[in-house]
Amino acid sequence: MEDYALVMKDVCKDFKVLNRHEGLKGSIQDLFSRDYKTISAVKDVSLNVKRGEIIGYLGPNGAGKSTTIKMMTGVLEPTSGEILVNGKVPYKNRTENCENIGVVFGQRSQLWWSLPLIESFKLLRDIYMVPKNEYNDMIELYKSLVDIEPIINKPVRQMSLGQRTLSDILAAFLHNPAIVFLDEPTIGLDVSMKDKIRSLIKGLNKEKNTTVILTTHDMGDVDALCKRIVIIDKGTKIYDNDIEHLKSYFGSYRTLHMRLADDTWESMLIDEKETDIMDVIMRKQKETKIKDIRLEEISTEEVIKKIYEGDAA
Amino acid sequence: MEHVRGLAFYTKLYRKILVQDLKTKMSYRADFIISTIGMIMTNLSGFVTFLILFRNFPTINGWDYYHMLFLYGFSLVALTPVQCFFDNNWNLRFMVYSGDFIKYCFRPVNVFFYFISEVFDVKGLGQLAFGIGTLVYSWIHIGLPVSFMIILKLIVFLITASLFMIALMNAAAATCFWIKNSGYVMVIMFRFKDFAKYPASIFSGIFKVIFTFVIPIAFVAYYPSLVILDPDNVPLLSLLSPVLGILFFYLSYKFWMLGVRKYDFTGS
Numbered sequence: 001m002e003d004y005a006l007v008m009k010d011v012c013k014d015f016k017v018l019n020r021h022e023g024l025k026g027s028i029q030d031l032f033s034r035d036y037k038t039i040s041a042v043k044d045v046s047l048n049v050k051r052g053e054i055i056g057y058l059g060p061n062g063a064g065k066s067t068t069i070k071m072m073t074g075v076l077e078p079t080s081g082e083i084l085v086n087g088k089v090p091y092k093n094r095t096e097n098c099e100n101i102g103v104v105f106g107q108r109s110q111l112w113w114s115l116p117l118i119e120s121f122k123l124l125r126d127i128y129m130v131p132k133n134e135y136n137d138m139i140e141l142y143k144s145l146v147d148i149e150p151i152i153n154k155p156v157r158q159m160s161l162g163q164r165t166l167s168d169i170l171a172a173f174l175h176n177p178a179i180v181f182l183d184e185p186t187i188g189l190d191v192s193m194k195d196k197i198r199s200l201i202k203g204l205n206k207e208k209n210t211t212v213i214l215t216t217h218d219m220g221d222v223d224a225l226c227k228r229i230v231i232i233d234k235g236t237k238i239y240d241n242d243i244e245h246l247k248s249y250f251g252s253y254r255t256l257h258m259r260l261a262d263d264t265w266e267s268m269l270i271d272e273k274e275t276d277i278m279d280v281i282m283r284k285q286k287e288t289k290i291k292d293i294r295l296e297e298i299s300t301e302e303v304i305k306k307i308y309e310g311d312a313a
Numbered sequence: 314m315e316h317v318r319g320l321a322f323y324t325k326l327y328r329k330i331l332v333q334d335l336k337t338k339m340s341y342r343a344d345f346i347i348s349t350i351g352m353i354m355t356n357l358s359g360f361v362t363f364l365i366l367f368r369n370f371p372t373i374n375g376w377d378y379y380h381m382l383f384l385y386g387f388s389l390v391a392l393t394p395v396q397c398f399f400d401n402n403w404n405l406r407f408m409v410y411s412g413d414f415i416k417y418c419f420r421p422v423n424v425f426f427y428f429i430s431e432v433f434d435v436k437g438l439g440q441l442a443f444g445i446g447t448l449v450y451s452w453i454h455i456g457l458p459v460s461f462m463i464i465l466k467l468i469v470f471l472i473t474a475s476l477f478m479i480a481l482m483n484a485a486a487a488t489c490f491w492i493k494n495s496g497y498v499m500v501i502m503f504r505f506k507d508f509a510k511y512p513a514s515i516f517s518g519i520f521k522v523i524f525t526f527v528i529p530i531a532f533v534a535y536y537p538s539l540v541i542l543d544p545d546n547v548p549l550l551s552l553l554s555p556v557l558g559i560l561f562f563y564l565s566y567k568f569w570m571l572g573v574r575k576y577d578f579t580g581s
Contacts, residue, residue: 073419075415095423099316099421105415105416108416119333123330126326128421129316
């Protein structure tokens with residue numbers, strides 16, 4: 001048990017939702033109605049995450065990712081099943097659990113809006129009771145990984161989205177938690193900022209052996225950071241393994257890019273088991289002239305898309 | 314590695330957050346000055362209305378002008394803490410709807426404390442100054458004695474009175490965890506505070522019962538101030554008010570925290 005940062009066993013989460021009726025009469029009915037339906041947001045999810053691992057926790061919108069994260073962080077209580085974070089039940093020991101986790105929501109800053117970053121850091125140091133030398137070491141580590149000079153004295157409200165995300169990530173690691181949850185950390189950021197954020201996460205994970213649970217829709221994040229991915233859909237875990245394994249599963253897929261006579265590129269995904277690539281090219285050539293051809297292995301992005309669409313089953 | 318966070322921890326943390334907050338507020342000078350002026354104007358207009366009213370009705374139910382003024386000043390001072398320290402309750406429902414509220418649940422500190430500590434409203438200080446001025450002025454005119462005991466009593470019962478108001482606002486704010494349009498609950502509660510500056514004895518029957526036991530507005534000035542104004546026959550409710558105040562505050566806190574637990578944090 002000890003080398004797992006996170007253990008989930010058969011975790012389910014149901015929500016009760018009132019069945020709403022239409023119209024004014026319906027609204028009045030709803031006032032007194034006890035007519036609830038149960039929605040299961042998460043169904044029998046089991047998961048073990050080792051210390052120091054970075055896992056990509058993926059799934060289409062509404063798949064139950066956020067609900068799972070909320071249960072792992074102790075905000076929501078599972079309907080059934082067991083969750084252990086650092087060996088403790090998060091919901092029952094919320095404050096203790098919080099000492100050992102860090103959370104970043106890509107679009108919501110958790111820092112004090114009007115305070116300069118360094119003052120937020122100092123308050124967090126007090127809240128988490130981080131010893132002075134550990135705090136100083138952490139700041140030194142930050143300085144070695146990113147250029148914090150431009151943001152350290154800036155109030156959070158004056159920061160760009162990228163700077164704010166960077167600050168939030170730094171703040172989440174400040175008390176050296178065992179697990180950090182990152183929910184879409186690169187959402188809305190430009191390419192170079194995404195790169196910066198990814199290398200920062202990678203650096204912190206390596207230096208501190210922090211377990212990272214990353215939810216994202218950006219496959220660039222996954223490619224850069226995760227070896228293992230977990231995919232859930234409609235509340236059920238549908239995949240849990242290495243990315244490479246997943247790609248080999250779709251090994252017979254190739255992306256064919258063709259540059260046509262009017263210089264536009266046309267791309268298509270082809271399963272070599274079913275279709276012969278040469279056939280496709282020749283058929284196309286009868287319609288129009290092909291100036292250039294490029295053949296690529298299936299990208300993570302396309303693999304995930306195929307899984308969401310239900311081809312993995 | 315588990316830490317124990319006690320009263321000393323929270324006091325120190327609050328002080329640090331407050332100092333930082335004040336520093337930034339001062340840096341927005343125009344904002345600071347305008348809001349202070351606004352608060353003074355609000356109080357002034359309330360005060361003028363009050364004067365006009367009581368110049369024309371010299372006594373109400375045996376309460377003369379200066380006693381009424383005392384009650385008014387008492388309520389202003391008693392309303393200061395809710396204004397200064399608990400103002401973030403007004404933002405609670407927006408945070409809850411948008412889902413931003415979840416961020417308060419990720420720190421190893423008390424959620425209520427963490428949420429409330431975020432905002433300190435300086436405007437309340439103008440009200441405090443106004444209230445103290447009114448209290449002193451009426452105090453002199455009524456000819457109340459000045460002794461250590463009476464000042465101590467005054468402080469204890471002012472704290473009592475503010476506990477009631479804080480509790481009312483906590484409870485009103487916490488309704489947003491259950492109902493969607495909880496804004497009006499808070500607005501109504503806040504309006505009720507205007508009744509605090511009148512002696513509860515002017516209300517008849519059912520209203521007196523409501524303002525004493527259901528929405529205990531009468532405890533925000535009337536009952537506690539009787540201890541100072543009429544020391545020879547203090548009603549039992551006045552004597553009990555400190556205990557009731559603490560109890561009511563505790564219950565409102567529990568209600569607030571229950572809301573946090575019940576709330577399902579839907580929406581990403």
